[in-house]
Amino acid sequence: MPAPTTTDATSTRERAEEHLRALVGREDVVLYDDQWAAISALAVDKRRSLVVQRTGWGKSAVYFVATLLLREEGAGPTVIVSPLLALMRNQIAAAERAGIRAVTINSTNMQDWEPIQDQIRAGGVDVLLVSPERLNNPGFRDEVLPRLAATTGLLVVDEAHCISDWGHDFRPDYRRIRTLLGDLPDGVPVLATTATANARVTADVAEQLGTHVLVLRGSLDRESLRLGVVRLKTAEQRLAWLADHLAEQPGSGIVYCLTVSATQEVAGYLRSRGHDVHAYSGQTDPTERSALESQLAAGEVKALVATSALGMGFDAALGFVVNLGAPQSPVAYYQQVGRAGRGVDDASVVLLPALEDRDIWAYFASLAFPREELVRQTLAALAEEDRPLSTAALETRVELSRTRLETMLKVLDVDGAVRRVGGGWTATGEPWAYDAERYARVAEAREREQQAMLDYLATDRCRMEYLRQQLDDPGAVPCGRCDNCGGLTLSGAISEEAMTAAAERLARPGVVVAPRKMWPTGLAAMGLDLKGKIADAAEEGRAVARLTDLGHGAALRALFRADAEDGPVPVPLVNAVLEVLGDWRPPVSAIAVVESATRPTLVSDLAAGLSRYLQVPVAGTYAIVDESIPPGRGAVNSAQRVAAVSRRFAWRPDPDAPSLEGAEVLLVDDQSVTGWTLTVAARDLRAAGAAAVHPLVLATTG
Known part of the structure; x- marks a missing residue:
């Protein structure tokens, strides 16, 4: 097609900036040169483009303005592939401000799919946002996707680093976008955007977009962010620091944790210290998640204590981000701290690393x-x-x-x-x-990223410069704002009151071990006549703590390390077990112990000590009868685990102990990983006459 004249380009840019002003609601805004370059490539040249720009730069303005220009020419609707519902909600709200008719198809609004498709066919939709998971849904893929590919005027891939398995947040559903790209008619422009792509990820994404891709990489400096690290030795100190210094952080913000259990534990402690905070994770009810996001954006809460589920694309004017525990790469960390500093001049970013971070990295x-x-x-x-x-x-x-x-x-x-x-x-x-x-190279890259994160903690250089260099930003220079540059001073002081409260909170043992209620499907194919609801299930049990917990979790992780020696239960954990029993008070008339091949002394000592304390007999052992099945067989798969436990163990009563007829049995094990050993054992104990089975374990991974 002929190149546009200077007059055409000028008038198109003027129209683009009119749309931009409507989008942001201000009359004094103009497009950055790179924003215009991207919009021109899409709306004028109909090219494919990759925009790698910092959070808050205005990537969404590029595709919304390009949409309006293309729609004026009669192009079909824009399709935006967006990874998170929070991001979709923000984008729809932004689009509506500019008069853009935007709708979404995702797993939460299936009842609206048909009406939305009718709207699209009638020309009543300017922007359709879809989650990447929809691309791989059979009905959507076979019925909806071909029509979208044939009629779309612009395809946008948001958070495009998810396409690449070199990226910090690779998602297999994004790979389906390659198929969608191949099905687009010639001349349909494509835009991929991200704020977190180093040179390797940028090259990988550009290659997947095709040939003649315009790549626009800008400075990844975040001028509003002041980065710092506070290194404290114990979980109690880190919690106490949060309690003492959270109110000092500007505005509202996010406290990031590495695990779901930590969000609940930390939020509970901070609320007890008078802070208006709430836990947020992928396990939070979708309706509650939406309400919490709105409250945070409106400044109605001080903080959400969240996992990375509150991440990409969450758009609000936040004054701080605190990370309780370090993410496993500088790129992932840059992604999280990018939630702060949008629409504010100064935002504080504090990292409180822990030794146990590496255990969590190893799990992931x-x-x-x-x-x-x-x-x-x-x-x-x-x-x-x-x-x-x-x-x-x-x-x-x-x-x-x-x-x-x-x-x-x-x-x-x-x-x-x-x-x-x-x-x-x-x-x-x-x-x-x-x-x-390739898989080995990706694993090696992950290990290098973890070491780079450790180096970030230890560096005496500018922290923003370090992060920008990890993202291959050629313009990385000292920021003058971080703690190492002298622009941020973070006190490590902790009040005795907060420290005492944190220690008490973390020392409080006791986690509910919920019973399994349904047998996994397909057990008949494995020779087991088990299906449907579990009629002879265990009662609700207890564990001292989760392995990921901040308090007793550290002692339990040390106890269950692969190289840890077997031995009796350490005294602090004995006291914790007794405290759990004191709070729980299950009726107990007999004890059954699950035999352990790896820690026989630990479990036998635990059962014997409980027998003396409760003054009830150890009635027998849920014993290993098939040593050919290794201890961990099936631990990652419910059906496999039930089959393995059923073959490996059997109830062996102590001939000198009373029978289990009508007994309330305390079932003792060292830890619960899947819950299936306790479930199958409870079934066998009930078959032996037990009236109820109450599981007690030292640790749970749940």
Whole structure:
């Protein structure tokens, strides 16, 4: 097509800036040069573009203004692939300010899908936001997606680093975008945006977008952020610091934690110290999440204590971010701190690292793409069937957790080896190669990122410069604002009152161990006549703490390390067990102990001590009867775990103890990982006559 004349370009830019003013509600704003370059590439040249710019730069303005220009020319609606509901809600609100008719299709509004599609066909929609998960839904993929590809005027891929498995937040559903890109008619512009892409991720995303891609990388400096690190030795000190210094932080903000359990624990403690905070995670009810986001954006709460579920795209004028525990890479950290400093001149960013951060990083690393034999086992299981297999059915054949199995299948789907259909998954029969070299390189990159995060904590250089260099920002220079530059002073002082309260909070043991209520599906295929509701389930049990907890969790993590020696229960944990019993007070007339191959002394000492304390007999052992089944068999998969426990263990009563007929049994184990050992043991104890079974464990991973 002929290049636009200078007059055409000038008038188009003027129209673009009129739309920008409507979008932001101000008459004095103009487009940055890079914003105009991106808009011109999309709306005038119909090119594919990748914009890598810092949070708050105005990436959404690019695609909304381009949408309005393209719609004026008669183009179809813009399709935005957006990863989070919070991000969708913010974008729809922003679009409406500029008179853009925006709607969303996601898992929470399925009842609206048909009316929305009718609106699209009638030309009544300017912007459609879809979650990446929708792209891989069979009905959406086969019925809706082809029509969208044929009629869309602009495709936007937000948070585009998720496309790349080199990115800090790779999501397999984003891989489906490659298929969508291939189905677009010639001349349909595409925009990919992100604030967190280093050179490797940028090159990977640009390559997936195709040829002749315009890449616009800007400075990743965040001029409003003042970064600092406070290094404290114990969890009690870190909690106390938060209690003492949270009110000093400007405005409202986010306290990030690495685990769901930590958000609940920290929020509870801070509320007890008078702070208006709430816990927020992926497990929070969607309606409550929306309400909490609105309260935070409006400054109606001091903070949300959140996991990274409150992350990409959350748009609010926040005055601070505090990280209780370090994310596993500088890039992920830059993503999180980017929530602060939008629409405010100064925002504080504080990192409180902990030694146990590395344990949590190791757990997340264990969720990487499975070994080749497990992938081949999955493909073979699908190939053997002439019908689709659900994920639940595959769990009975492949020893992977449902989450990892689902993630792996999504990758295989994009690679063409499997296909998601109504009723589950089928094998395509297409050849597939396990790219072990690439997976190893990604794992090595993750290890380098973790070391880089540790180096960030220790550096005496400018912290913003360090983060920008990790993102390959060529303009990285000292910021003059961080603690190392002298622009931020963070006191490590802690009041005795807050420290005492934190110590008491963390020393308080006791976590509910909820009983399993339903047997996993597909057990009949494994020779077990178990299905539906569990009629002879355990009662609600107790654990001293979760392994991820801030208080007793540290002692339990040390106790259960692979290289830790077996021995009696340490005295502090004995006291914690007794405190749990004192609060819980289950009726107990007998004790049953789960035999342990790895820690026999620990569990026998625990059972014997409880027998003396409660003055009830140890009635027997849930004993190992098949040593060919290793202790952890099936631990990541419910159906596999039930089968393994059923074969490995059996109830062996003590001939010198009273029978279990009518007994209230305290079932003692060292830890609960899946809950299935306690469940199957309770079933066997009830079969032996027990009236009820009350599980007690030292640790739970739940």
